[in-house]
Amino acid sequence: xxxxxxxxxxxxxxxxxxxxxxxxxxxxxxxxxxxxxxxxxxxxxxxxxxxxxxxxxxxxxxxxxxxxxxxxxxxxxxxxxxxxxxxxxxxxxxxxxxxxxxxxxxxxxxxxxxxxxxxxxxxxxxxxxxxxxxxxxxxxxxxxxxxxxxxxxxxxxxxxxxxxxxxxxxxxxxxxxxxxxxxxxxxxxxxxxxxxxxxxxxxxxxxxxxxxxxxxxxxxxxxxxxxxxxxxxxxxxxxxxxxxxxxxxxxxxxxxxxxxxxxxxxxxxxxxxxxxxxxxxxxxxxxxxxxxxxxxxxxxxxx
Amino acid sequence: xxxxxxxxxxxxxxxxxxxxxxxxxxxxxxxxxxxxxxxxxxxxxxxxxxxxxxxxxxxxxxxxxxxxxxxxxxxxxxxxxxxxxxxxxxxxxxxxxxxxxxxxxxxxxxxxxxxxxxxxxxxxxxxxxxxxxxxxxxxxxxxxxxxxxxxxxxxxxxxxxxxxxxxxxxxxxxxxxxxxxxxxxxxxxxxxxxxxxxxxxxxxxxxxxxxxxxxxxxxxxxxxxxxxxxxxxxxxxxxxxxxxxxxxxxxxxxxxxxxxxxxxxxxxxxxxxxxxxxxxxxxxxxxxxxxxxxxxxxxxxxxxxxxxxxxxxxxxxxxxxxxxxxxxxxxxxxxxxxxxxxxxxxxxxxxxxxxxxxxxxxxxx
Numbered sequence: 001x002x003x004x005x006x007x008x009x010x011x012x013x014x015x016x017x018x019x020x021x022x023x024x025x026x027x028x029x030x031x032x033x034x035x036x037x038x039x040x041x042x043x044x045x046x047x048x049x050x051x052x053x054x055x056x057x058x059x060x061x062x063x064x065x066x067x068x069x070x071x072x073x074x075x076x077x078x079x080x081x082x083x084x085x086x087x088x089x090x091x092x093x094x095x096x097x098x099x100x101x102x103x104x105x106x107x108x109x110x111x112x113x114x115x116x117x118x119x120x121x122x123x124x125x126x127x128x129x130x131x132x133x134x135x136x137x138x139x140x141x142x143x144x145x146x147x148x149x150x151x152x153x154x155x156x157x158x159x160x161x162x163x164x165x166x167x168x169x170x171x172x173x174x175x176x177x178x179x180x181x182x183x184x185x186x187x188x189x190x191x192x193x194x195x196x197x198x199x200x201x202x203x204x205x206x207x208x209x210x211x212x213x214x215x216x217x218x219x220x221x222x223x224x225x226x227x228x229x230x231x232x233x234x235x236x237x238x239x240x241x242x243x244x245x246x247x248x249x250x251x252x253x254x255x256x257x258x259x260x261x262x263x264x265x266x267x268x269x270x271x272x273x274x275x276x277x278x279x280x281x282x283x284x285x286x287x288x289x290x291x292x293x294x295x296x297x298x299x300x301x302x303x
Numbered sequence: 304x305x306x307x308x309x310x311x312x313x314x315x316x317x318x319x320x321x322x323x324x325x326x327x328x329x330x331x332x333x334x335x336x337x338x339x340x341x342x343x344x345x346x347x348x349x350x351x352x353x354x355x356x357x358x359x360x361x362x363x364x365x366x367x368x369x370x371x372x373x374x375x376x377x378x379x380x381x382x383x384x385x386x387x388x389x390x391x392x393x394x395x396x397x398x399x400x401x402x403x404x405x406x407x408x409x410x411x412x413x414x415x416x417x418x419x420x421x422x423x424x425x426x427x428x429x430x431x432x433x434x435x436x437x438x439x440x441x442x443x444x445x446x447x448x449x450x451x452x453x454x455x456x457x458x459x460x461x462x463x464x465x466x467x468x469x470x471x472x473x474x475x476x477x478x479x480x481x482x483x484x485x486x487x488x489x490x491x492x493x494x495x496x497x498x499x500x501x502x503x504x505x506x507x508x509x510x511x512x513x514x515x516x517x518x519x520x521x522x523x524x525x526x527x528x529x530x531x532x533x534x535x536x537x538x539x540x541x542x543x544x545x546x547x548x549x550x551x552x553x554x555x556x557x558x559x560x561x562x563x564x565x566x567x568x569x570x571x572x573x574x575x576x577x578x579x580x581x582x583x584x585x586x587x588x589x590x591x592x593x594x595x596x597x598x599x600x601x602x603x604x605x606x607x608x609x610x611x612x613x614x615x616x617x618x619x620x621x622x623x624x625x626x627x628x629x630x631x632x633x634x635x636x637x638x639x640x641x642x643x644x645x646x647x648x649x650x651x652x653x654x655x656x657x658x659x660x661x662x663x664x665x666x667x668x
Contacts, residue, residue, distance in 0.1 A: 002516070003513075003516065003517070005516070006512070006513060006516035010509065010512065014509065017505075104346065104378070108346075111346050111347070111348030111349070112348030112349050112350050112351065112528075112529050112530060113348075113349075114530055114534050114553055117538075204505060208505060208508075209504045209505040209508050209531060210534070211504060211529060211530060211531060211534060213346070213348070213502070213504050213528070213529040213531075214346040214378065215346075215502060216503075216504045216505065216529075218500070218502065218503045218504075218505065218506070220505075249506070249509065250509060250513065253496050253498075253506075253509055253510045253513040254513045254516065254517075256494075256495065256496040256497060256510075256513075256664055257463065257494050257496050257510075257513045257514045257516070257517040257519070257664070258494075258517055259494060259663040259664050259665070261665045262665075263667045264469065264496075264497035264499060264667040265499060265667055268497075268498075268499040
């Protein structure tokens, strides 16, 4: 396997934790809510899934429980930020810190333990191709997260549900005036975002790096939030950004392994630089940026 | 409550002053237990750096019983928070502080200066004071031995290392690993991936996979606190080893061995000196000779004749008749590193900032 094959084979799996969390945050922000607690929500999902898989509950149950646990924590955010109309930035940060603390607490006795990941499912024919073959052999969650990307894109592009979420985010007063439950839609969006962050954390702790260690999310939640902004709230661009970030981080490691004469500090920062640069260039049109941005993002709604 | 603490503190200070004046043994430990506090930056698991340090306190607990009171503070971020926590534990009357990370250096040194009756041991630093001893392990002695084994087990002739940061301590372990491998197979090559993080299991695993994709078939997990690299190597069927504490249970088949550290001889001697009032700050750079560095859990698949050679080398390192860093050693850029017959001194080793020939990855500047 050469470096290119290595990058192609690992790219989608490396992108999946970012992609799942960013898709969740996309829906939350489209509804006009800014939840900065993704890092903590991922950590809670990661530890819950790990505990269940470790005790033999299986990966499916682990993911379900992780989704519920993180959704439950995000509902506390919803209660404070939407119910009591507290500042969303501060509330999100607090929930994020709470999540990280809870994950450390639950995971205390599981520190540095390992579980088995999931086997890869190959697409017959395509996975035998030279060079690109590895791209078509991924675990089930990678395939499902690709489906989720499509589903969320289609929801915003074609369905009434998507339009309602966008209306609530763009102009909550108008949405309220024509009879949509603004708070209800926002709470549902926050819970969905929490669930996706839980899945993202679960993927990190029981499939991608099948072990638990306190702090293992290591900033991935923040990158997911950044991807939503740099992807200008568009599903396709967020997908592209996540893949790019995954691919370039693998590339920076592969470059070192092959002995390329570049400083490793530069290589380590490359994923951030390239992702910002590429997404910055494709969203350079200010008019479009304003069009895609969510007008009421972070503003509390009062009738 | 405050009064009581202050009075206790004054009594202890007076006692130490007296002990100092007498210059001899003082058994004030009978009065109240000696408070020993260990502070580490990471959570303590079953393996890793923090585990190695806290496990090394167990023999002291066993030896002194209720004459010592051991407190372990884990997951303490380097920086102001650590300074506050260390000050608090000293104010609570603990007289023996083990600061388990390089980043605690300034805060711990201030505590040592302000409290002459407190003994401080500090991990991998360079500052010394009368009551402040930096300690570090000669991991390179162990990684040399594992390099010999790695060369014999490798079929591709390519070895790899997932390494945290390009600091001298980790550069020397890679260099000794390479030299040990070359002692068995002269043209063997070593690739290094610097993850530029002390703790990111996912990235460490990606790095291990990147090395395996480049046909490296023995991987050195250089300073990772979790079995991230070790378990990825077991899944891929390549040999691996690590530092500090054994991770054999994560890789039953492909675990090559562990450069383990046992700090208990050093901790115990330091506690004894503290109680006797004879503690002196020094640079404690400890290795195989002091039984602080020990290679354990050798893989049974290593050929027996090579194992005999490895054991001979280990004995020579222990009695000081052999050092991995004896010339001639050529640098990776082709210039002379160590002249023929010369041996690097400890201060030269702790400042090493170049790779030996055979390490194919350029060193970050």
